Amino acid sequence: MPGPAADTDFVAVDAMTMAYGSFVVQENVSFSIRRGSVFVVMGDSGSGKSTLLRHMIGLDRPAKGDVRYAGTPFWSSTEAEQRRLRRRFGVLFQGAGLLSSMTLAENISLPLVQHLRVPRGEAREVAVTKLELVGLGGFEDSYPSQVSGGMRNRAGLARALSLDPDILFLDEPSAGLDPLSARHLDDLILELRSSLGTTFLVVTHELPSIFAIADDAIFLDGERHRMVAHGPPREMAATTTDPKVKAFLERGQYP
Amino acid sequence: MNAAQASVHLDGDGTLVIRVSGDWALESPVPAPASTIQEVKRAPPTRLILQAADLGHWDSSLVSYLASIAEVARDEAVTVDTTGLPRGLQHLLALAAGPRRPLPPPPPHQPLPTRIGVAGIDFGEHAAGMLDFVGRASLAVKDVLLGRGHFERRDFGLLLEQSGGSALPLVAVINFLVGAVLAFLGAVQLQQFNATIYVANLVGVGTVRETGALMTGIVMAGRTGASFAAVLGTMTVNSEVDALETMNFPPMEFLVAPRILAMVLMMPLLVLYADLFGILGGYVVAVGLLDLTPSLYLTQTREAMTFSDVLVGLLKAPAFGAVVALAGTYFGMKTGRTASAVGVSTTRAVVSGILLVIVVDAILTVFFYAVKL
Ligand SMILES: Nc1ncnc2c1ncn2[C@@H]1O[C@H](COP(=O)(O)OP(=O)(O)OP(=O)(O)O)[C@@H](O)[C@H]1O
Ligand SMILES: [Mg+2]
Numbered sequence: 001m002p003g004p005a006a007d008t009d010f011v012a013v014d015a016m017t018m019a020y021g022s023f024v025v026q027e028n029v030s031f032s033i034r035r036g037s038v039f040v041v042m043g044d045s046g047s048g049k050s051t052l053l054r055h056m057i058g059l060d061r062p063a064k065g066d067v068r069y070a071g072t073p074f075w076s077s078t079e080a081e082q083r084r085l086r087r088r089f090g091v092l093f094q095g096a097g098l099l100s101s102m103t104l105a106e107n108i109s110l111p112l113v114q115h116l117r118v119p120r121g122e123a124r125e126v127a128v129t130k131l132e133l134v135g136l137g138g139f140e141d142s143y144p145s146q147v148s149g150g151m152r153n154r155a156g157l158a159r160a161l162s163l164d165p166d167i168l169f170l171d172e173p174s175a176g177l178d179p180l181s182a183r184h185l186d187d188l189i190l191e192l193r194s195s196l197g198t199t200f201l202v203v204t205h206e207l208p209s210i211f212a213i214a215d216d217a218i219f220l221d222g223e224r225h226r227m228v229a230h231g232p233p234r235e236m237a238a239t240t241t242d243p244k245v246k247a248f249l250e251r252g253q254y255p
Numbered sequence: 256m257n258a259a260q261a262s263v264h265l266d267g268d269g270t271l272v273i274r275v276s277g278d279w280a281l282e283s284p285v286p287a288p289a290s291t292i293q294e295v296k297r298a299p300p301t302r303l304i305l306q307a308a309d310l311g312h313w314d315s316s317l318v319s320y321l322a323s324i325a326e327v328a329r330d331e332a333v334t335v336d337t338t339g340l341p342r343g344l345q346h347l348l349a350l351a352a353g354p355r356r357p358l359p360p361p362p363p364h365q366p367l368p369t370r371i372g373v374a375g376i377d378f379g380e381h382a383a384g385m386l387d388f389v390g391r392a393s394l395a396v397k398d399v400l401l402g403r404g405h406f407e408r409r410d411f412g413l414l415l416e417q418s419g420g421s422a423l424p425l426v427a428v429i430n431f432l433v434g435a436v437l438a439f440l441g442a443v444q445l446q447q448f449n450a451t452i453y454v455a456n457l458v459g460v461g462t463v464r465e466t467g468a469l470m471t472g473i474v475m476a477g478r479t480g481a482s483f484a485a486v487l488g489t490m491t492v493n494s495e496v497d498a499l500e501t502m503n504f505p506p507m508e509f510l511v512a513p514r515i516l517a518m519v520l521m522m523p524l525l526v527l528y529a530d531l532f533g534i535l536g537g538y539v540v541a542v543g544l545l546d547l548t549p550s551l552y553l554t555q556t557r558e559a560m561t562f563s564d565v566l567v568g569l570l571k572a573p574a575f576g577a578v579v580a581l582a583g584t585y586f587g588m589k590t591g592r593t594a595s596a597v598g599v600s601t602t603r604a605v606v607s608g609i610l611l612v613i614v615v616d617a618i619l620t621v622f623f624y625a626v627k628l
Contacts, residue, residue: 057501083503091501097494101410111502114405159498 009068010035010199011056011167016065018048018055024063025051029227031218038193038200040214040233042248047222049203050094053169056201057091058082069167087115090165094172094203096156098144104131104155105140108162115163130158135184150176154185161192168192170202174209186212207251219245257311259285261320263294271300273324276309279317288323295324299331305348306339318344322351388585395507396515404508411513418479418514418576419521423528425478426471430529433466434458434536442545451545455555458537460564467529468568469616471522472575476608480583483514484604487587488597496588506588515580522576523569530568563628571619578611 011033018025025048033039041049054060056067058074066073069085077085098107108130109123118126128140134154136147144152157173170189174182186209192198204210210217210233217236219229221244229236229245237249257277264272271294279285295303305321325335325348337345365373398404441457487510490496496506534556541547586604590596 054497059497059500086501086503089501091498093494093498095494097498099495099498100490100493110407110504114407115503 007035008032010070011039011201012068013052013056014065014068016052016055016067017063018051018060019063020051024225026220027226028065029218029220030065031216031227031230033199033201033216035199036193036197037215038189038202038213040210040217041201041203041220042205042210042217043220044222044244044248047220048225049220050171052220053091053171053201053203057089057169058086087163088166090160090163090168092153092156092160092168092170092173094175095149096144096152098152098156098159100144103141103143104136104147104158107144107155108159111159111162126162127158130161131155133161133188134158135181148176150178150181153177154181157185157188164196165198167199167201170200170204172203172205174204174206182206182209185209189213207249219248256280256283257309259283259316261286261291263291265300269301270304271295271302272304272306273321274306274308275317275321276307278311279313279320281314281316285316285320288320291324292327295327295331295333299328299333301333302336303328303333304336304339307341307344310341313341313344318347318351322348325352384589385581385585388588389581391507392511392515392581392584395505395512398508399512399516404512405504406508406513411517414513414517415521417482418475418517418580419525422475422478422525425474426525426529427532429470429474430462430467430532431536431539433470434462434533434538435540436536437461437466437533438537438540439544442540446545451541452547452551452555454537454541454545454547455552456559458541459534459556459560462533462537463530463560463565463568465568465616465620467533468526468571468575469612470533471525471529471572472579472612472616473609475518475522475525475576476579476582476612477605479518480579480608481601481605483580483583484587484590484601485597487511487584488590488600491588491590492592492594492597511584511588514584515577518576518580519573520576522572526568526572530565567619567623567628570623571616574615574619575612578615579608582608582611 009032013029013031016029017027018029029052031039041052043049051060055062056074061075066075068074069088072081072085074082074085098104099110102110105124105127108127109118109120112118112123112126113120124140128137131137131140134157136151136154136158139147139151139155144155147155153173153176157170160168160170173189174185177185189200189202190213193200200213202213214233216231217229217233218227219236219242220226221228221242228242229240231239233249236245240246240249259277259279260275262274262276264274266272273291303325305325321337321340321344325337328335329352337348340348395404399406437458438454441454442451445451445453445457487496490510496510499506499509538549538552538556541552542549583604586600586607590600
């Protein structure tokens, strides 16, 4: 499905309902992400942001609905097709999910060595560059347990970047970062978007960051279990009638 | 310090007044709200007035006392007046009065037959889940053996070490002692017939056919099976397994298959080593306590054992290795998302590992008897 239509619907979540057993986390969520844009998922704690991400990247099967990548539905595809789609993802988990038995550099070079058969020495070079990109130059031989939570998060981002993915899923990338590192991260996201055309789905609570990076956004409500707002954050702030969304967004814009 | 006190008193017009006084501290006895809560629930007052009089020092004990009563009153649609309290206390109560999520209903009480039925169904699901796991693990092992799976060579080296080398001292000690015990047992019985030389037969055949493999299997269930479950469980808790899955490293190939392979490869070697120490244990007892010469004992041992005796032990070994590794990896991969879940998984892995080793041993013993091996 080439052409501009495919670009606006590069990622499309269709009427997705997510549940753990009989507990429905979010019902009937639909949105689409334009190629090369930054899409932000907001919501109160426990509203199901990480859950949405897990359903999009193929870890949990939706109770209803599906997600399409450039027109290919993920959950109704064969396993081989799903692998092919996953190959284009980069994921930063909440808490990073780095392999604790490997150094930061080994974590990042693992997919390069295993999937692309890059020689180890060369893969290490790439890993060091990616670490420098996130401000962690010199930490390549540290183990995840030897660095701080914020540093683990950035190393997780470096790993997500290792295969130059088309789509990056970031779950609270700036959790545990000081304002300067958080700012650096925002700049990095915008830079990758414009230079490599990477598409982003970012879960974040950081209002300054939301207003700085988001082209489009949704707000998930954990009490009503549905999506209550959709649109670019500034527009959302100006037009929303939902008191919760309004309160959430206004906290960052002092009059 | 004055004792903390709360006087509860119902006015003629249905207003409930609670007046708190004294020093309220978490570490000293304070009034309990339970009876007042009961009262409010039973006969809701028209209004609830919270007041302080002669209130000295106060801390969270007072906040929680008042908040728990105020909350019940609000549920009964009673207006709560807090203006008679210190300002700080008023603010804290206002914050505590925010909206709260209704608690999920408690699980209904089930009569014993139902609980037995549910446990039965759970067990069935466990068994089905385990069979499914065995199937997928076998496929993954096949893929890895055919060179199609993803597989870290360096990690595999560590696993071999974990499921072999580092267990050597423990395996040696345990099998030495079991060999010695066998010799004692045999000596006492055989002395009655003046046939102590047959202690060598008992120890030799008993060790290589049975105890060498069995004891090693049990040791490995407690050692390596537990460590597999703990490592995989912790990886699940830390989202490491999820991360591998999204990076197209199927956890079955990347985590489970190498562990099974390592155990299946190392167990026969460990069992051979265990056999040696078992026989050595018997030798020390026989030569030290009975009047048997070393050369006589060794000759008798060699004549007593046949090749098929040794083979039986060596055939049991990979089977024990496989079940121990399967139990460890299965419970590791099924771990919930908390630290205590890792503990639960580890315990389960050890218990089922030992159980499976003994069950498989029984089955194989009967089988080998039937095929006259
Ligand atoms: N494995 C699970 N089993 C059952 N319920 C779960 C599971 N994982 C999450 N939940 C529930 O689903 C809801 C959404 O969880 P989720 O982790 O997606 O929230 P979130 O929006 O990412 O929150 P946060 O901002 O704190 O990360 C929560 O109520 C949580 O209790
Ligand atoms: Mg989350």
